Amino acid sequence: MAYLELDRVAKQFGAQTVVEDFSLSVGKGEFISFLGPSGCGKTTTLQMIAGFLDPTRGAIRLEGKDLTAIHPAKRGLGIVFQSYALFPHMTAAENVAFGLEMRNVPRNERAERVRAALAMVGLAGYEDRHPRRMSGGQQQRVALARALVIKPSVLLLDEPLSNLDAKLREEMQIELRQIQRTIGTTTILVTHDQNEAMSLSDRIVVMSQGKIEQIGTPQETYERPASAFVSQFLGKTNDFAGTIDRTVAPTQLLAGSWRAPAPAGLGGPVTVSIRPERIGFGDAGLSAKIITRIFQGNHWLFQCDSECGPAIVIRQNDGQAQPAEGDAVRLTWRPEDMSVRARAGA
Amino acid sequence: MSMAAEERSVRAPWALTAPALMLFVGVLLIPLAMTVMLSFHDWGQYKGIEPVFILKNWHEIATDPYYAEMFWRTFRIAILTTLLTALLGAPEAYILNRMDGRWKSFFLLVILGPLLISVVARTLGWALLFGGNNGLVNKLLMSLGVMRSPIPFMFTETGMIIALAHVMMPFMVLSVWAALQRLDPQIENAAMSLGAGPVTIIRRIIMPQIMPGVLSGAIIVFSLSASAFATPAIIGGRRLKVAATLAYDEFLNTLNWPLGAAVATLLLVALVLIVVGSNALIERRYAEVFR
Numbered sequence: 001m002a003y004l005e006l007d008r009v010a011k012q013f014g015a016q017t018v019v020e021d022f023s024l025s026v027g028k029g030e031f032i033s034f035l036g037p038s039g040c041g042k043t044t045t046l047q048m049i050a051g052f053l054d055p056t057r058g059a060i061r062l063e064g065k066d067l068t069a070i071h072p073a074k075r076g077l078g079i080v081f082q083s084y085a086l087f088p089h090m091t092a093a094e095n096v097a098f099g100l101e102m103r104n105v106p107r108n109e110r111a112e113r114v115r116a117a118l119a120m121v122g123l124a125g126y127e128d129r130h131p132r133r134m135s136g137g138q139q140q141r142v143a144l145a146r147a148l149v150i151k152p153s154v155l156l157l158d159e160p161l162s163n164l165d166a167k168l169r170e171e172m173q174i175e176l177r178q179i180q181r182t183i184g185t186t187t188i189l190v191t192h193d194q195n196e197a198m199s200l201s202d203r204i205v206v207m208s209q210g211k212i213e214q215i216g217t218p219q220e221t222y223e224r225p226a227s228a229f230v231s232q233f234l235g236k237t238n239d240f241a242g243t244i245d246r247t248v249a250p251t252q253l254l255a256g257s258w259r260a261p262a263p264a265g266l267g268g269p270v271t272v273s274i275r276p277e278r279i280g281f282g283d284a285g286l287s288a289k290i291i292t293r294i295f296q297g298n299h300w301l302f303q304c305d306s307e308c309g310p311a312i313v314i315r316q317n318d319g320q321a322q323p324a325e326g327d328a329v330r331l332t333w334r335p336e337d338m339s340v341r342a343r344a345g346a
Numbered sequence: 347m348s349m350a351a352e353e354r355s356v357r358a359p360w361a362l363t364a365p366a367l368m369l370f371v372g373v374l375l376i377p378l379a380m381t382v383m384l385s386f387h388d389w390g391q392y393k394g395i396e397p398v399f400i401l402k403n404w405h406e407i408a409t410d411p412y413y414a415e416m417f418w419r420t421f422r423i424a425i426l427t428t429l430l431t432a433l434l435g436a437p438e439a440y441i442l443n444r445m446d447g448r449w450k451s452f453f454l455l456v457i458l459g460p461l462l463i464s465v466v467a468r469t470l471g472w473a474l475l476f477g478g479n480n481g482l483v484n485k486l487l488m489s490l491g492v493m494r495s496p497i498p499f500m501f502t503e504t505g506m507i508i509a510l511a512h513v514m515m516p517f518m519v520l521s522v523w524a525a526l527q528r529l530d531p532q533i534e535n536a537a538m539s540l541g542a543g544p545v546t547i548i549r550r551i552i553m554p555q556i557m558p559g560v561l562s563g564a565i566i567v568f569s570l571s572a573s574a575f576a577t578p579a580i581i582g583g584r585r586l587k588v589a590a591t592l593a594y595d596e597f598l599n600t601l602n603w604p605l606g607a608a609v610a611t612l613l614l615v616a617l618v619l620i621v622v623g624s625n626a627l628i629e630r631r632y633a634e635v636f637r
C-alpha cells in the first residue's frame with residue numbers, strides 16, 4: 001500500500017544527530033508536508049530521499065525497492081530547490097528540456113513535452129527567456145516545469161515558495177495544489193509556514209529537532225495536537241494550567257474558576273490547550289481582564305490577563321457589541337474544543 | 347538648494363579626486379605621451395636623439411621582418427601561456443572549490459602564496475633547477491645517467507612558457523574561483539536529479555557558467571604575459587627576445603631610445619586593442635551569465 005516508505009531513517013553529521021527515527025509511509029498520489037522550525041532537519045530528510053545525502057541508519061523504499069541503493073541520477077525524482085537552481089546559461093525551454101535530453105527523448109517529442117509543461121505552469125510564450133530575466137515567481141514556475149516534465153515518481157519541493165511575496169505565494173499555492181491534483185504526482189513539500197502546509201497537504205508531518213512530533217491531516221494536527229510543541233507551532237493556542245480533582249464525583253477538571261467534567265484516564269496536574277477562536281465571553285468561567293483589543297477586519301483579537309496567565313481570544317466580527325479594553329470578562333469554551341495533557345514536572 | 351550649494355556640490359567631486367587625478371596625469375599620462383612622441387624622433391650612433399618628427403622608427407618596425415618575428419613570438423608565448431594556465435588553472439580551481447573547509451583554505455594559501463614572492467625569485471628558481479649543466483635537476487639526471495645533456499629549458503620558448511605559466515597561475519585560479527563562488531550551491535544536485543552524470547554536469551552545467559571567469563582570467567594572464575619582462579629576461583636573456591626585453595635593450599644597451607619607444611608603444615597599442623576587443627566579445631557572448 002505504501003508507495004514511498006521511510007523506515008526508521010536517521011542522519012548524523014559527526015556526533016550531531018540531525019534526523020532521528022523517522023518513519024513515514026506515503027500513499028501514491030498523496031501530498032505530504034514536512035513542517036517544522038528552521039534547523040529541524042526537513043531539508044536533510046528530503047535530501048536523503050533525493051539521494052544527495054546517505055542515511056546513517058534506516059531504509060527508504062519506493063514501491064518496495066530499496067531507494068538508497070540507486071544513484072540519485074537514476075532515481076527519477078523531481079526536485080524543486082529553494083533557490084530554484086535553474087541553469088542560468090540556458091533558456092526556460094532548455095532548462096525544462098534538460099531532463100528529457102538526459103533520457104534521450106527524441107527531439108520532436110521533447111519539444112512537445114517542454115511546450116506542454118511550460119503551458120501547464122502558465123509560462124507559454126516564455127520559452128526563450130533566460131532565468132535571470134524572469135521574476136521570482138516565473139523562475140519558480142520554470143523550476144516546477146523542469147521537475148514535472150520528466151514525469152517523476154515523487155516530486156520533492158524544498159520551500160519552493162519562501163522567496164515569493166505573500167500575494168504571489170498564495171496564488172502559487174493554489175496553482176501548485178491544482179497541478180498536483182490534475183497529474184496526481186506523489187508530492188513531499190518542505191515548509192516552515194503552517195498555513196502553507198495546512199492549505200496544501202493531505203497529511204502534515206510536524207517535526208522538531210529531528211524527530212516526528214505528529215503525523216496527521218491538517219485538521220487532526222490543528223484540532224488534536226499530539227504535543228505542546230504541535231499546538232504551539234500550528235497556529236496560536238492558549239495553554240492553561242489545570243487540575244483534575246478525583247475526590248469528588250463525578251471527577252472535575254478545574255482551570256481557575258472554569259470547570260467541567262474531567263475526561264477519563266487522567267488525574268492530577270494537567271495542561272488545558274484551547275484555540276483562541278474557540279473561546280467565548282460568558283457569564284461563568286475563567287475570570288479575566290481585557291488588556292488590548294485589536295481590530296483586524298474580519299475578526300477581533302483580544303489579549304487578556306486571566307487567572308491562569310495571559311490568554312488570547314479571537315472573535316468573529318459578526319456585528320455584535322464586543323467588550324472594551326479594561327473590561328472584566330469570563331472566558332468559557334466547550335469541553336470538546338480543548339485538549340488536555342498531563343502536565344510534566346508538576 | 348541655493349546656487350552656491352549647487353556649485354559646491356558640482357565642484358566637490360573634482361576637488362576630492364584632484365590629488366589622485368594629478369598623480370595619474372603626472373606619472374602615467376605625461377610619460378606615456380612623451381614615449382609616444384619619442385617614437386617619432388630621430389636617432390644616430392653619434393648625433394644621439396634629435397627632436398624631429400619622422401616615421402623612420404615606425405617604418406623600420408613595419409618593414410624589418412625581425413620585428414614581425416619578435417612580436418609574433420611575444421604573442422605566441424602569451425597565447426600558449428594563457429592556454430596552459432587555463433587548462434591547468436580551471437580544473438585546479440574546481441577541485442579546490444570541492445574540497446572541504448580546512449583543506450580548502452590550506453590549498454588556497456599554497457596557490458596564492460607565490461604571489462607574495464617576487465617574480466624574479468620565482469623565475470630564478472626555475473633557472474636554478476634547469477639552468478644548463480649546473481641546474482640541480484639537470485645535474486641529478488646526468489649523474490644518474492638518465493640524460494647526456496641538460497634538458498633544453500633555458501633560452502627556449504618552452505621554458506619561457508612553463509615559467510610564465512607558473513608565475514601567472516594564481517591569477518587564473520583566482521578568476522575561476524570567483525566565478526565558481528557565483529554558482530548556485532545546488533546546481534550540480536539539480537542536474538544530477540534530472541539524470542546527468544558527472545561528465546555531463548561539468549561539460550553542460552559547470553563549464554558554461556565558469557567560462558566568463560576563465561576568459562577574464564585569460565585576458566589578465568595574456569596581457570601580463572605579453573608585457574612580462576622579468577621572466578623572459580631571466581629565461582630568454584638576450585638570445586630569445588620578446589617585445590618587452592627588446593624595448594629594454596634598445597633603451598639601455600643600444601641607447602636608441604626612439605626605436606625602443608616605438609616598440610613599447612606598439613606593444614601597448616596592440617595589447618589595449620586585443621584586451622578591449624576580446625572583453626567586448628566576451629561580454630556580448632556571455633551576457634546571460636554575467637547579468
Ligand SMILES: Nc1ncnc2c1ncn2[C@@H]1O[C@H](COP(=O)(O)OP(=O)(O)OP(=O)(O)O)[C@@H](O)[C@H]1O
Pocket residue numbers: 013018036037038039040041042043044045192
Ligand atoms: N552538511 C552538514 N554538516 C553538518 N551539519 C549539518 C549539515 N547540513 C545540515 N546540518 C545541520 O543539520 C540541522 C538540520 O538542517 P536542515 O538543513 O535539515 O534544516 P531545515 O529543517 O531544512 O531548516 P531550514 O528551515 O532552515 O531550511 C541543522 O542544525 C544544520 O546545522
Ligand SMILES: [Mg+2]
Pocket residue numbers: 042043044
Ligand atoms: Mg531547509
